Amino acid sequence: MSTLFISDLHLSVSRPQIIDLFLRFLQGPAQDAEHLYILGDLFDYWVGDDMLQLESLADLGTALKQLADSDVSVHITHGNRDFLLGQKFTQATGSTLLKETTVIDLYGTPALIMHGDSLCTDDVEHQAWRQQVLSSQWQQAFLAQSLDKRIEIAQSLRQQSEKNKQHKAMEIMDANQQAVEDIMRQHKVKLLIHGHTHRPGRHRFELDGEPARRIVLGDWYQQGSVLVCTGDDWELIELGLLD
């Protein structure tokens, strides 16, 4: 039995190869898993569950539902791009929405799982934006607009964010070690799994005199990045694009 972790697929109609790759993953390797955890930013942007009506996303919803209807439990956390994924989405896809931070029992080891953008505390600008968009007041005002308008806003925010990133040092956009240790202590774990930074890797360090690990998932830009856990064994695998 295995548990799979993925994040940062940034699914978007502008990158159809990645949508195809994800569909093949759902209909292929994911079928053999016990659990699939999607740790945020499944979509490049999600401006409300009425996006499910979009024809371009219909296959995705169906494939997720089919996977959940087989014996695979599918869990999703919000990312900073798709924090508006809601109950209608989870109902339609048979998935469950997890809190921002969740501790799971991973074959006997407690593991804290999260998207990870809240760990990038050096990126003050991002943290301020995060506070704003997570407020219910902001979300209500945003959702009150038409779907077309919301998509337009999301696309322009996307472009703005890409521009801003070019001026930010790489270290600023990485997880802050103090924030990592604080949250692990708070949840009493020695294992943390997250995405967001697009810097896949395994980090080992000491936490209060004990060995601790942080595993970072990769994104789905040039390939599909999947963390496979089978008890004591870990593997970070890459799924290739067809063309």
Ligand code: MN
């Ligand atoms: Mn992210």
